[in-house]
Amino acid sequence: MKKVLALVLAALLVLTVGSALAEAKAGDGLYIGVVYKQSGNPYFQASINGFQQAADELGFTFDHDGPDDGSNDGQIRIIENFINQGVDALIISANDPAGLVNVCKEAMDQGIVVVSYDAPVAPEGRTADVEPASFQQVGDILLESIAKSIGYEGQIAILSASATMGNQQYWCAAIEKSLQENEAYANLEYVGTVFGDDVYDKSFTECEALINQYPDLKGIIVPTTNGAPAVAKCIQDHGMSTKVTGLTLASDMKEYLDAGICDETFLWNPIDLAYVASYAAVALINGDITGEVGDTFTAGDKGEITVAQGDDGGNTIFLGALNTFNTETVGEWVDIL
Amino acid sequence: MKKNKVASFFLRWEFLLVALLVLMCVVFNLQDAARVASGAARKDVFNLPNVMRGLRPYMLYSFMTMGVMLILAMGDIDISTGAIATLSVVVLGALYNLMGGGPVALVISIIACLATGSLCGAINGFLVTRFKELFPMIITLATQLFFRGFGYLLIGGSTLTFDSTFGVLSKTYELVDIFGLKVPIMVLIFLAVAVVFYVWLHLTSGGRKIFAIGTNATTARYSGLRVDAIKMFCFTLTGFMCAVTGIFFVGANSSSIKADLMDGYHMYAIAAAVLGGFSTDGGKGSVIGAVLSLFIFGIVKIGLGTLFGFADSAVNLAVGVILILSVLIPNISEDLSKYMRVRKQRAETAAAKAAH
Incomplete structure (x- = not known):
């Protein structure tokens, strides 16, 4: 009997805490x-x-x-x-x-x-x-931005989150499509895409590997919000002139915009x-x-x-x-x- | 005498679980009515059809719980169950797509999925019986990481998607009409499986052997039980049940498979088994208790989520609270009855002295 009583009291305790948290909704x-x-x-x-x-x-x-x-x-x-x-x-x-x-x-x-x-x-x-915006619109905006920053010439790369994340894979595909089809980008050399899982540390490491492999890399497009500040920080730490753009939070990127590592970055509202x-x-x-x-x-x-x-x-x-x-x-x- | 005590304890424990279940339903119904009366909600939320629908995500790990409970009864533990289930469905999906789809491919890959689960379980069983100096916790921690890693090795970070034939698996998530009440197919199948486990574990000598191992493995061995073979079998069966959980999970997940699924499911399974009376010391527990516990966890999560505005990530606190109470209450009540006994004896002694 005591067991039951204790159980009842304990359950009621939990539930009263719960009801304090419940919010009223309009009928x-x-x-x-x-x-x-x-x-x-x-x-x-x-x-x-x-x-x-x-x-x-x-x-x-x-x-x-x-x-x-x-x-x-x-x-x-x-x-x-x-x-x-x-x-x-x-x-x-x-x-x-x-x-x-x-x-x-x-x-x-x-x-x-x-x-x-x-x-x-x-x-x-x-x-x-x-x-x-459509995937193609987003891809075009990012590509045009980085191309403008580096004078439509040189090596560029993409640092994405993962190969399977819906939007990521379509933005990357859109960028690759425009690179092939648009004459304005004929002098851009696309070296490939690496994946940072939308995690800061992983993106930083991937970026280091990227710039070690391609020391002449002119621009990186980073359509992931946690990846972009990592890439910008990596470029800053290595004192390189590589330009970065991408889909980013404003608060993350203010210092890199001010430092000139990024000319402009984007996000929807x-x-x-x-x-x-x-x-x-x-x-x-x-x-x-x-x-x-x-x-x-x-x-x-x-x-x-x-x-x-x-x-x-x-x-x-x-x-x-x-x-x-x-x-x-x-x-x-x-x-x- | 001893046996009677054990039996009566479990009768009472299961009774307590039923009482808890009823109590929860009463409280949730009161809250539901209060919300409707105060105008906070337009209609009642905590009714049988809604609970039946809402139970499904919380019953996915019920199948692996049946295996985990065997392992706990033997005094071992397995924390690789979620990883086994994930690897099994990764094999299911990868093989299906490799074979180009179709009904034949589906049957073969389901068999492969169940075989993968069993094999993973057998690996656990082999390691646990071969390296007795290592804790099963550490062994299955290692295999958990291995199985998860192996899943990534097979399909990487990609999400597998399938043709419409594979969509048949979604049927496992559907509801079926029984006397006007829509009941999840998953729950019906699970209850049938649970009956089999109940009969085996509590009514046959095979089941009693498992409890005997958990009570004292050395004695069991000297009594002529093939302890290692039985452990091997139980771990393998657990792997199989994990694969079954995996198949139902795929049905719930609209046939979308990745390598990072079912994180934390091993903990839910252990929690349900422990609340059901199985302890990590082994030797005790009841299938009915474990089944009740699964429903208790499911219903408390539904109630807190829909009626008390708990976020999905917060409802697990209820599991923690119930679990701690389930361990504490028997201990406290034992202490209390000891204290009462001592006091009664003292009083009797004092009375006897006074009489002199």
Whole structure:
């Protein structure tokens, strides 16, 4: 009997701690579940501001969560929870485009709108996808930037995250395509791609190996946010004149932009992405659009946006251009990204 | 006398687990009703269909738990189970694509997957029985790293994707209608497997041999048990069950395979077995307890996640709390009953003295 009592008391203790943490949600209005790649990632912390802004304007409530290990099965658990809570829409940044298809299909069967943003869920598992720019656009912007920095001549390389990460492999493919097809880059010699796993230390080591192998390397494109500061630091430490560009956080790169190692770096605005994804989700829930290619909706202060054919063949909503960070603009973004 | 005591202890332990399960459901239902009443939620969340759907991600490691529990009963431990499951599905996927796909390739690669798991388990078993001076913990730590590394060696950092035939595996994640309630196929299969394990472990002499080894391996050997052969068999069977877990995992993961899956699953499996009454000292435990524990962990995680706003990475704290309590409570209650006994004796002695 004592055992049972002790157990009851202990369980109640745990649960009262829990209820203190539970938040109240508005009873009416739409309720949206946001699933990002990994908890604690500053990039996704920033995107929460975009969801909040849209929520204030449109009057929906939302909860957000991501697995601590950035795993696909963690995202499945979170999505199952959101489905059970009866969300009207899921807004997901997927760790693995194919891995969420089953669970997202189940959600759609229950009438839940599935919008992916930043990193798409495969077309059969989503209603629509929101992306900053097409892979080709991103690749072209990065390539043009590095080419301009080094005078359209010399050896260049790419330091990517991993060969399998959806966006990474397509950006690299886009860069390679433009290098072959565009006459303007005829004098650029592409020496290859190395992978830093989006980890600072690994990227630093890979960069050292790269510049040891190609001492005349003129430019490195780094489309990974944790890789870019590592590469810039590596170039700085070795006192080389190699130029670096890539997709980076402003706060990471300010000192290297100021030091002239980078002329400009880029990133989309996660706040805008989240904002537009929210407007798209609400338009889809309300039936204003169905998510077909050619559908047009108004995304708050971002104006009218048309659903286009995406890089993966599914329906995608492109935001347009990238944010450019240079010595003039980086200051405004340092505290945000 | 001794045997009766052991039996009654487990009866009571399983009763406690059922009580905990019921208590959790009551608390979650109250919270659910409170949320609806206060307008914090539009509808109730903690109902049977939702729990059934939501259980699936937490039942994936149930199959490997059946193996881990054998190993704990023998007084050994295996922390390479998640790695074995991962390597098995890597072999499954790589072989399937190598053979160009199709139903025949699927059957062959599933057999290869199960064989890989069994082989990995056999390697563990061989090392544990051959190098008795090494702790099984260290041996399986080493093989865990080896198996994970080997998976990367086979497919690198790539994500394997497959044709539509392979998508049949997704069926393992689906729900099936039973008298109007949608129940996960996975849970039904698991319960059938658990019945087999229950009969074997608790109702046959083969199962009792395993507990005998865990109670005292030396005595067991002198009693004529082929201890090494039995250990070898149990480790191999565990490897096989890991491969089974892997196949269900692939179904859940929409047929997407990488070399870094199922991280931490070995810990969930050990946690469920330990709460089920299996201890690392060996010699005790109950299949029913382990099955109940799997449901307890699943339901507490669902409840904390959906009703109490816990983040996915925070719900594991419940596993920790329940596990510590499961170890502490029997100890405390034993201390308490000893104390009561001593006090009663003292009182009797004092009363006897006073009577004189």
